[in-house]
Amino acid sequence: MYGGDEVSAIVIDLGSHTCKAGYAVDDTDNTEKNSASAPDSKNVVKSFESEKTKGKRKLYVGSQALGFRRDHMEVLSPIKDGVVADWDIVDSIWDHAFRECLLIDPKEHPMLVAEPSSNTQQQRERATELMFEKYKVPALFLAKNAVLTAFASGRATALVVDGGGGSTTVAPVHDGYVLQKAVSSSPIGGEFLTECLLKSLESKGLTIKPRYSFKRKEIRRGEFQTVDVDFPNTTESYKLYSQRVIASDIKECVCRAPDTPYDEVAYSNIPMTPYELPDGQTIEIGADRFKIPDILFNPPLAQTIPGMEYFADIAAALRGLPQMVVESINKCDVDIRRELFSTILLAGGTASMQQLKERLEKDLLEESPQTARVKVLASGNATERRFSVWIGGSILASLGSFQQMWFSKSEKKKVVIALSNGKFVLILLSYEVGV
Numbered sequence: 001m002y003g004g005d006e007v008s009a010i011v012i013d014l015g016s017h018t019c020k021a022g023y024a025v026d027d028t029d030n031t032e033k034n035s036a037s038a039p040d041s042k043n044v045v046k047s048f049e050s051e052k053t054k055g056k057r058k059l060y061v062g063s064q065a066l067g068f069r070r071d072h073m074e075v076l077s078p079i080k081d082g083v084v085a086d087w088d089i090v091d092s093i094w095d096h097a098f099r100e101c102l103l104i105d106p107k108e109h110p111m112l113v114a115e116p117s118s119n120t121q122q123q124r125e126r127a128t129e130l131m132f133e134k135y136k137v138p139a140l141f142l143a144k145n146a147v148l149t150a151f152a153s154g155r156a157t158a159l160v161v162d163g164g165g166g167s168t169t170v171a172p173v174h175d176g177y178v179l180q181k182a183v184s185s186s187p188i189g190g191e192f193l194t195e196c197l198l199k200s201l202e203s204k205g206l207t208i209k210p211r212y213s214f215k216r217k218e219i220r221r222g223e224f225q226t227v228d229v230d231f232p233n234t235t236e237s238y239k240l241y242s243q244r245v246i247a248s249d250i251k252e253c254v255c256r257a258p259d260t261p262y263d264e265v266a267y268s269n270i271p272m273t274p275y276e277l278p279d280g281q282t283i284e285i286g287a288d289r290f291k292i293p294d295i296l297f298n299p300p301l302a303q304t305i306p307g308m309e310y311f312a313d314i315a316a317a318l319r320g321l322p323q324m325v326v327e328s329i330n331k332c333d334v335d336i337r338r339e340l341f342s343t344i345l346l347a348g349g350t351a352s353m354q355q356l357k358e359r360l361e362k363d364l365l366e367e368s369p370q371t372a373r374v375k376v377l378a379s380g381n382a383t384e385r386r387f388s389v390w391i392g393g394s395i396l397a398s399l400g401s402f403q404q405m406w407f408s409k410s411e412k413k414k415v416v417i418a419l420s421n422g423k424f425v426l427i428l429l430s431y432e433v434g435v
Contacts, residue, residue, distance in 0.1 A: 008109065010104070011111075012094065017349065018165070022394070069212040069231060071231070075237045082116055083123055111135075114390070117180075118171075141407065146169070148388075153388070153392075159171075160172075161325065167187055168186045182331035186318055186324060189350060191244070193292050194247050200291070202307065214228050255289050258294055262298065267291070326364070338373070361374060
Protein backbone atom coordinates (compact mmCIF):
# COMPACT_ATOMS: atom_id res chain seq x y z
CA MET A 1 0.00 0.00 0.00
CA TYR A 2 1.28 3.44 -0.95
CA GLY A 3 0.63 6.37 1.38
CA GLY A 4 -0.93 8.49 -1.33
CA ASP A 5 -2.54 10.89 1.12
CA GLU A 6 0.86 12.28 2.11
CA VAL A 7 1.60 13.89 -1.28
CA SER A 8 -0.94 15.05 -3.88
CA ALA A 9 -1.30 12.73 -6.83
CA ILE A 10 -1.00 13.96 -10.42
CA VAL A 11 -3.63 12.97 -13.00
CA ILE A 12 -2.61 12.82 -16.67
CA ASP A 13 -4.94 12.39 -19.63
CA LEU A 14 -3.09 12.22 -22.95
CA GLY A 15 -5.70 12.78 -25.64
CA SER A 16 -5.31 12.92 -29.41
CA HIS A 17 -5.90 16.69 -29.35
CA THR A 18 -4.99 17.89 -25.86
CA CYS A 19 -2.97 16.61 -22.92
CA LYS A 20 -4.50 17.42 -19.53
CA ALA A 21 -2.36 17.26 -16.39
CA GLY A 22 -3.05 18.52 -12.88
CA TYR A 23 -3.35 17.79 -9.17
CA ALA A 24 -6.02 15.39 -7.97
CA VAL A 25 -8.24 17.33 -5.59
CA ASP A 26 -11.13 16.30 -3.41
CA ASP A 27 -13.28 19.41 -3.89
CA THR A 28 -15.41 19.30 -7.05
CA ASP A 29 -15.22 23.06 -7.63
CA ASN A 30 -11.44 22.95 -7.54
CA THR A 31 -11.46 20.00 -9.90
CA GLU A 32 -13.36 22.03 -12.48
CA LYS A 33 -10.92 24.91 -12.11
CA ASN A 34 -7.96 22.60 -12.53
CA SER A 35 -9.40 21.32 -15.78
CA ALA A 36 -10.21 24.75 -17.22
CA SER A 37 -9.54 25.04 -20.92
CA ALA A 38 -7.58 28.31 -20.85
CA PRO A 39 -4.40 27.85 -22.94
CA ASP A 40 -2.23 29.39 -20.24
CA SER A 41 -3.68 27.23 -17.46
CA LYS A 42 -1.00 25.65 -15.29
CA ASN A 43 -2.81 22.33 -15.39
CA VAL A 44 -3.59 22.04 -19.08
CA VAL A 45 -1.02 21.36 -21.78
CA LYS A 46 -1.92 21.57 -25.44
CA SER A 47 -0.28 18.80 -27.38
CA PHE A 48 2.69 20.44 -28.88
CA GLU A 49 6.51 25.18 -25.64
CA SER A 50 9.86 24.43 -24.41
CA GLU A 51 12.48 23.34 -26.86
CA LYS A 52 13.65 19.72 -26.58
CA THR A 53 16.45 18.08 -28.52
CA LYS A 54 15.84 14.47 -29.54
CA GLY A 55 18.69 13.35 -31.74
CA LYS A 56 18.76 15.71 -34.70
CA ARG A 57 15.29 17.17 -34.31
CA LYS A 58 14.01 19.82 -31.92
CA LEU A 59 10.61 19.41 -30.37
CA TYR A 60 8.52 22.39 -29.32
CA VAL A 61 5.64 21.50 -27.02
CA GLY A 62 2.61 23.62 -26.11
CA SER A 63 -0.02 25.75 -27.79
CA GLN A 64 2.07 28.92 -27.36
CA ALA A 65 5.00 27.32 -29.17
CA LEU A 66 2.75 26.24 -32.02
CA GLY A 67 1.37 29.77 -32.33
CA PHE A 68 4.87 31.01 -33.23
CA ARG A 69 5.77 30.28 -36.84
CA ARG A 70 9.25 28.87 -37.55
CA ASP A 71 10.93 28.01 -40.84
CA HIS A 72 10.75 24.33 -41.80
CA MET A 73 8.79 23.42 -38.64
CA GLU A 74 6.53 20.40 -39.03
CA VAL A 75 3.47 19.81 -36.86
CA LEU A 76 3.45 16.25 -35.54
CA SER A 77 1.10 14.27 -33.35
CA PRO A 78 2.26 11.38 -31.15
CA ILE A 79 -1.06 9.55 -31.54
CA LYS A 80 -2.13 7.69 -34.67
CA ASP A 81 -5.39 5.75 -34.86
CA GLY A 82 -5.95 6.07 -31.14
CA VAL A 83 -2.58 4.67 -30.01
CA VAL A 84 0.78 6.29 -29.30
CA ALA A 85 3.07 6.10 -32.34
CA ASP A 86 5.93 8.36 -31.16
CA TRP A 87 6.97 8.02 -27.51
CA ASP A 88 9.66 10.72 -27.87
CA ILE A 89 6.93 13.30 -28.36
CA VAL A 90 4.91 11.90 -25.45
CA ASP A 91 8.06 12.12 -23.30
CA SER A 92 8.46 15.79 -24.25
CA ILE A 93 4.79 16.58 -23.56
CA TRP A 94 4.88 14.95 -20.12
CA ASP A 95 8.22 16.59 -19.29
CA HIS A 96 6.82 19.99 -20.28
CA ALA A 97 3.73 19.37 -18.15
CA PHE A 98 5.79 18.43 -15.07
CA ARG A 99 8.69 20.87 -15.27
CA GLU A 100 7.19 23.99 -16.83
CA CYS A 101 3.42 23.92 -16.26
CA LEU A 102 2.94 22.18 -12.91
CA LEU A 103 6.46 23.03 -11.67
CA ILE A 104 6.85 19.72 -9.84
CA ASP A 105 9.41 16.96 -9.39
CA PRO A 106 7.79 13.71 -10.66
CA LYS A 107 9.78 11.74 -8.05
CA GLU A 108 7.59 13.23 -5.31
CA HIS A 109 4.12 12.50 -6.74
CA PRO A 110 2.19 9.31 -7.54
CA MET A 111 0.76 9.37 -11.08
CA LEU A 112 -2.65 8.31 -12.31
CA VAL A 113 -2.47 7.94 -16.10
CA ALA A 114 -5.61 7.63 -18.22
CA GLU A 115 -5.39 5.23 -21.16
CA PRO A 116 -7.66 4.43 -24.14
CA SER A 117 -10.30 1.79 -23.51
CA SER A 118 -8.76 -0.46 -26.19
CA ASN A 119 -5.13 0.11 -25.19
CA THR A 120 -2.72 -2.75 -25.92
CA GLN A 121 -0.50 -4.54 -23.42
CA GLN A 122 2.62 -3.19 -25.20
CA GLN A 123 1.37 0.40 -24.88
CA ARG A 124 0.70 -0.05 -21.16
CA GLU A 125 4.16 -1.52 -20.58
CA ARG A 126 5.81 1.37 -22.47
CA ALA A 127 3.92 4.00 -20.43
CA THR A 128 4.81 2.20 -17.19
CA GLU A 129 8.46 1.92 -18.17
CA LEU A 130 8.65 5.63 -19.03
CA MET A 131 7.07 6.66 -15.73
CA PHE A 132 9.24 4.44 -13.54
CA GLU A 133 12.56 4.51 -15.43
CA LYS A 134 12.58 8.10 -16.76
CA TYR A 135 10.57 10.06 -14.20
CA LYS A 136 11.21 7.79 -11.16
CA VAL A 137 7.63 8.19 -9.91
CA PRO A 138 7.01 6.58 -6.49
CA ALA A 139 3.71 4.98 -7.51
CA LEU A 140 1.53 4.58 -10.60
CA PHE A 141 -1.97 3.56 -11.64
CA LEU A 142 -3.38 3.11 -15.14
CA ALA A 143 -7.11 3.66 -15.62
CA LYS A 144 -9.34 3.34 -18.67
CA ASN A 145 -10.82 6.53 -20.12
CA ALA A 146 -14.37 5.17 -20.10
CA VAL A 147 -14.15 4.14 -16.43
CA LEU A 148 -12.96 7.60 -15.41
CA THR A 149 -15.76 9.25 -17.39
CA ALA A 150 -18.28 7.06 -15.58
CA PHE A 151 -16.72 7.96 -12.20
CA ALA A 152 -16.91 11.66 -13.10
CA SER A 153 -20.70 11.32 -13.34
CA GLY A 154 -20.91 9.27 -10.14
CA ARG A 155 -21.77 5.98 -11.87
CA ALA A 156 -20.09 2.58 -11.86
CA THR A 157 -22.14 1.24 -14.80
CA ALA A 158 -22.73 3.24 -17.99
CA LEU A 159 -22.23 3.28 -21.74
CA VAL A 160 -19.63 5.94 -22.48
CA VAL A 161 -19.68 7.69 -25.86
CA ASP A 162 -16.35 9.55 -26.06
CA GLY A 163 -16.13 11.98 -28.98
CA GLY A 164 -12.43 12.86 -29.10
CA GLY A 165 -10.30 14.75 -31.56
CA GLY A 166 -8.98 11.73 -33.45
CA SER A 167 -11.82 9.24 -33.06
CA THR A 168 -15.16 8.42 -31.47
CA THR A 169 -15.26 5.48 -29.04
CA VAL A 170 -18.23 3.67 -27.53
CA ALA A 171 -17.33 1.63 -24.44
CA PRO A 172 -19.65 -0.11 -21.94
CA VAL A 173 -18.56 0.05 -18.28
CA HIS A 174 -19.98 -2.40 -15.75
CA ASP A 175 -19.16 -2.18 -12.03
CA GLY A 176 -16.11 -0.06 -12.79
CA TYR A 177 -14.64 -2.29 -15.53
CA VAL A 178 -14.66 -1.87 -19.31
CA LEU A 179 -16.23 -4.76 -21.24
CA GLN A 180 -13.53 -5.05 -23.91
CA LYS A 181 -15.46 -7.30 -26.29
CA ALA A 182 -18.14 -4.62 -26.76
CA VAL A 183 -15.84 -1.61 -27.33
CA SER A 184 -16.23 -0.04 -30.78
CA SER A 185 -14.56 2.98 -32.37
CA SER A 186 -14.77 5.14 -35.48
CA PRO A 187 -12.08 7.35 -37.07
CA ILE A 188 -14.62 10.17 -37.33
CA GLY A 189 -13.72 12.63 -34.57
CA GLY A 190 -13.50 16.38 -34.09
CA GLU A 191 -10.44 16.78 -36.31
CA PHE A 192 -12.09 14.90 -39.18
CA LEU A 193 -15.17 17.14 -38.97
CA THR A 194 -12.87 20.19 -38.99
CA GLU A 195 -11.18 18.89 -42.15
CA CYS A 196 -14.57 18.37 -43.80
CA LEU A 197 -15.62 21.92 -42.96
CA LEU A 198 -12.34 23.33 -44.29
CA LYS A 199 -12.69 21.44 -47.59
CA SER A 200 -16.31 22.51 -47.95
CA LEU A 201 -15.46 26.20 -47.44
CA GLU A 202 -12.58 25.96 -49.94
CA SER A 203 -14.90 24.38 -52.54
CA LYS A 204 -17.12 27.47 -52.26
CA GLY A 205 -14.18 29.79 -52.96
CA LEU A 206 -13.72 30.85 -49.33
CA THR A 207 -10.03 30.96 -48.39
CA ILE A 208 -8.98 30.91 -44.74
CA LYS A 209 -5.75 32.85 -44.28
CA PRO A 210 -3.51 31.57 -41.45
CA ARG A 211 -2.82 34.16 -38.76
CA TYR A 212 0.91 34.33 -39.60
CA SER A 213 0.29 35.10 -43.29
CA PHE A 214 -0.97 38.68 -42.88
CA LYS A 215 -0.67 41.85 -40.82
CA ARG A 216 -3.38 44.39 -40.08
CA LYS A 217 -2.39 48.06 -40.24
CA GLU A 218 -4.54 50.93 -39.05
CA ILE A 219 -4.78 53.39 -41.95
CA ARG A 220 -7.38 55.60 -40.28
CA ARG A 221 -8.87 55.71 -36.84
CA GLY A 222 -10.92 52.52 -36.53
CA GLU A 223 -10.16 51.45 -40.11
CA PHE A 224 -7.68 48.65 -40.84
CA GLN A 225 -5.99 47.34 -43.93
CA THR A 226 -4.79 43.73 -44.34
CA VAL A 227 -1.32 43.27 -45.80
CA ASP A 228 -0.18 39.80 -46.88
CA VAL A 229 3.18 38.53 -45.60
CA ASP A 230 5.12 35.85 -47.45
CA PHE A 231 7.03 33.11 -45.61
CA PRO A 232 8.33 30.72 -48.30
CA ASN A 233 9.92 28.31 -45.79
CA THR A 234 6.66 27.53 -44.00
CA THR A 235 5.81 23.83 -44.20
CA GLU A 236 2.51 22.58 -45.55
CA SER A 237 1.71 20.82 -42.26
CA TYR A 238 2.07 24.06 -40.28
CA LYS A 239 -0.06 25.99 -42.77
CA LEU A 240 -2.76 23.31 -42.58
CA TYR A 241 -2.58 23.29 -38.77
CA SER A 242 -3.05 27.09 -38.67
CA GLN A 243 -6.05 26.89 -40.99
CA ARG A 244 -7.60 24.06 -38.97
CA VAL A 245 -7.37 26.10 -35.77
CA ILE A 246 -9.61 28.73 -37.38
CA ALA A 247 -11.90 26.15 -38.99
CA SER A 248 -12.28 24.41 -35.62
CA ASP A 249 -13.42 27.67 -34.04
CA ILE A 250 -15.95 28.14 -36.86
CA LYS A 251 -17.25 24.62 -36.23
CA GLU A 252 -17.62 25.21 -32.49
CA CYS A 253 -19.32 28.59 -32.97
CA VAL A 254 -21.87 27.96 -35.73
CA CYS A 255 -22.34 24.20 -36.21
CA ARG A 256 -25.11 22.20 -34.55
CA ALA A 257 -26.50 18.72 -35.04
CA PRO A 258 -29.68 18.75 -37.18
CA ASP A 259 -32.92 17.49 -35.64
CA THR A 260 -33.47 15.11 -38.56
CA PRO A 261 -31.09 13.43 -41.06
CA TYR A 262 -29.49 16.03 -43.32
CA ASP A 263 -31.17 16.59 -46.68
CA GLU A 264 -29.53 18.75 -49.35
CA VAL A 265 -32.82 20.15 -50.68
CA ALA A 266 -34.43 20.82 -47.30
CA TYR A 267 -31.43 22.78 -46.01
CA SER A 268 -30.61 24.67 -49.22
CA ASN A 269 -32.57 27.82 -48.25
CA ILE A 270 -31.82 28.11 -44.53
CA PRO A 271 -30.68 31.52 -43.20
CA MET A 272 -26.94 32.18 -43.40
CA THR A 273 -24.85 32.72 -40.28
CA PRO A 274 -21.99 35.28 -40.42
CA TYR A 275 -18.51 34.59 -39.06
CA GLU A 276 -15.63 37.10 -39.01
CA LEU A 277 -12.24 35.64 -39.90
CA PRO A 278 -9.01 36.89 -38.24
CA ASP A 279 -8.12 38.92 -41.36
CA GLY A 280 -11.35 40.92 -41.03
CA GLN A 281 -13.21 39.12 -43.80
CA THR A 282 -16.79 38.10 -42.95
CA ILE A 283 -18.06 34.84 -44.44
CA GLU A 284 -21.59 33.44 -44.55
CA ILE A 285 -22.17 29.80 -43.57
CA GLY A 286 -25.41 28.08 -44.50
CA ALA A 287 -26.16 24.36 -44.89
CA ASP A 288 -22.66 23.36 -43.73
CA ARG A 289 -23.74 24.29 -40.19
CA PHE A 290 -25.88 21.13 -40.18
CA LYS A 291 -24.19 18.98 -42.80
CA ILE A 292 -20.83 18.69 -41.01
CA PRO A 293 -22.20 17.49 -37.63
CA ASP A 294 -24.53 15.01 -39.38
CA ILE A 295 -21.45 13.11 -40.62
CA LEU A 296 -21.29 11.62 -37.11
CA PHE A 297 -24.68 10.00 -37.78
CA ASN A 298 -24.20 9.31 -41.50
CA PRO A 299 -20.47 8.78 -42.38
CA PRO A 300 -21.00 8.39 -46.18
CA LEU A 301 -22.17 12.03 -46.20
CA ALA A 302 -18.49 13.06 -45.97
CA GLN A 303 -17.68 11.78 -49.46
CA THR A 304 -20.13 14.29 -50.98
CA ILE A 305 -17.80 17.13 -49.95
CA PRO A 306 -15.34 18.15 -52.71
CA GLY A 307 -11.84 17.04 -51.73
CA MET A 308 -13.06 14.20 -49.47
CA GLU A 309 -13.63 11.63 -52.22
CA TYR A 310 -10.79 9.51 -50.83
CA PHE A 311 -13.03 8.71 -47.86
CA ALA A 312 -15.53 6.78 -50.01
CA ASP A 313 -13.94 3.35 -49.49
CA ILE A 314 -13.67 3.83 -45.73
CA ALA A 315 -17.14 5.37 -45.26
CA ALA A 316 -18.91 2.32 -46.66
CA ALA A 317 -17.69 0.20 -43.73
CA LEU A 318 -18.42 2.76 -41.00
CA ARG A 319 -21.57 2.97 -38.89
CA GLY A 320 -23.29 6.03 -37.55
CA LEU A 321 -23.19 6.92 -33.88
CA PRO A 322 -26.63 5.43 -33.00
CA GLN A 323 -25.75 2.14 -34.73
CA MET A 324 -22.43 1.98 -32.84
CA VAL A 325 -24.26 2.44 -29.54
CA VAL A 326 -26.88 -0.23 -30.24
CA GLU A 327 -24.28 -2.68 -31.55
CA SER A 328 -22.06 -2.17 -28.50
CA ILE A 329 -24.95 -2.76 -26.08
CA ASN A 330 -26.08 -5.87 -27.97
CA LYS A 331 -22.62 -7.39 -27.47
CA CYS A 332 -23.04 -7.12 -23.70
CA ASP A 333 -24.79 -9.57 -21.41
CA VAL A 334 -28.60 -9.46 -21.61
CA ASP A 335 -28.89 -8.69 -17.88
CA ILE A 336 -27.18 -5.29 -18.15
CA ARG A 337 -28.49 -4.03 -21.51
CA ARG A 338 -31.48 -2.30 -19.96
CA GLU A 339 -29.22 -0.36 -17.55
CA LEU A 340 -26.81 0.61 -20.33
CA PHE A 341 -29.62 1.98 -22.52
CA SER A 342 -30.77 4.19 -19.64
CA THR A 343 -27.25 5.45 -18.80
CA ILE A 344 -25.53 6.65 -21.98
CA LEU A 345 -22.87 9.24 -21.13
CA LEU A 346 -21.57 11.79 -23.64
CA ALA A 347 -17.97 12.93 -23.17
CA GLY A 348 -15.17 14.57 -25.14
CA GLY A 349 -14.79 17.83 -27.03
CA THR A 350 -16.99 16.77 -29.94
CA ALA A 351 -19.78 15.92 -27.49
CA SER A 352 -20.02 19.62 -26.66
CA MET A 353 -21.60 20.32 -30.05
CA GLN A 354 -25.04 21.91 -29.85
CA GLN A 355 -28.07 19.58 -30.04
CA LEU A 356 -25.89 16.46 -30.28
CA LYS A 357 -27.40 14.97 -27.12
CA GLU A 358 -30.99 15.52 -28.30
CA ARG A 359 -30.34 14.13 -31.80
CA LEU A 360 -28.59 11.01 -30.47
CA GLU A 361 -31.40 10.31 -28.03
CA LYS A 362 -34.02 10.77 -30.78
CA ASP A 363 -32.23 8.36 -33.16
CA LEU A 364 -31.65 5.78 -30.43
CA LEU A 365 -35.36 5.71 -29.62
CA GLU A 366 -35.93 4.59 -33.20
CA GLU A 367 -33.05 2.10 -33.30
CA SER A 368 -33.41 0.50 -29.85
CA PRO A 369 -35.90 -2.19 -28.74
CA GLN A 370 -39.32 -0.90 -27.68
CA THR A 371 -38.83 -2.19 -24.14
CA ALA A 372 -35.64 -0.17 -23.68
CA ARG A 373 -35.77 3.12 -21.78
CA VAL A 374 -33.24 5.28 -23.63
CA LYS A 375 -31.60 8.11 -21.72
CA VAL A 376 -28.60 10.10 -22.95
CA LEU A 377 -26.81 12.02 -20.21
CA ALA A 378 -24.38 14.90 -20.64
CA SER A 379 -23.10 17.60 -18.33
CA GLY A 380 -24.60 21.02 -18.95
CA ASN A 381 -21.11 22.48 -18.68
CA ALA A 382 -19.12 22.12 -21.93
CA THR A 383 -15.84 22.19 -19.97
CA GLU A 384 -16.92 19.22 -17.87
CA ARG A 385 -17.79 17.25 -21.02
CA ARG A 386 -14.43 18.05 -22.60
CA PHE A 387 -12.42 17.12 -19.51
CA SER A 388 -14.60 14.38 -18.03
CA VAL A 389 -11.78 11.81 -18.16
CA TRP A 390 -9.43 14.07 -16.20
CA ILE A 391 -12.17 14.98 -13.70
CA GLY A 392 -12.94 11.30 -13.11
CA GLY A 393 -9.26 10.58 -12.54
CA SER A 394 -9.04 13.45 -10.10
CA ILE A 395 -12.01 12.13 -8.12
CA LEU A 396 -10.64 8.57 -8.12
CA ALA A 397 -7.08 9.49 -7.07
CA SER A 398 -8.34 11.62 -4.17
CA LEU A 399 -10.45 8.83 -2.59
CA GLY A 400 -9.05 7.41 0.62
CA SER A 401 -10.19 3.91 -0.34
CA PHE A 402 -8.20 4.12 -3.58
CA GLN A 403 -4.78 4.58 -1.95
CA GLN A 404 -4.19 0.83 -1.63
CA MET A 405 -4.50 0.48 -5.43
CA TRP A 406 -1.25 2.26 -6.30
CA PHE A 407 1.59 0.00 -7.44
CA SER A 408 5.28 0.78 -7.22
CA LYS A 409 8.35 -0.12 -9.25
CA SER A 410 9.33 -2.85 -6.82
CA GLU A 411 6.20 -4.85 -7.65
CA LYS A 412 6.91 -7.37 -10.40
CA LYS A 413 3.26 -8.08 -11.04
CA LYS A 414 -0.18 -7.17 -9.84
CA VAL A 415 -3.23 -9.39 -10.09
CA VAL A 416 -6.61 -7.72 -10.38
CA ILE A 417 -9.95 -9.52 -10.20
CA ALA A 418 -12.38 -8.11 -12.73
CA LEU A 419 -16.05 -8.91 -13.11
CA SER A 420 -16.97 -9.62 -16.71
CA ASN A 421 -20.26 -11.13 -17.91
CA GLY A 422 -21.07 -12.36 -14.42
CA LYS A 423 -17.85 -14.38 -14.12
CA PHE A 424 -14.67 -13.60 -12.24
CA VAL A 425 -11.67 -13.33 -14.51
CA LEU A 426 -8.04 -12.97 -13.46
CA ILE A 427 -6.18 -10.25 -15.33
CA LEU A 428 -2.41 -10.24 -14.99
CA LEU A 429 -0.72 -6.87 -15.30
CA SER A 430 3.06 -7.36 -15.43
CA TYR A 431 5.95 -4.97 -15.48
CA GLU A 432 9.54 -6.19 -15.53
CA VAL A 433 12.06 -3.71 -14.13
CA GLY A 434 15.03 -3.22 -16.45
CA VAL A 435 18.49 -3.93 -15.05
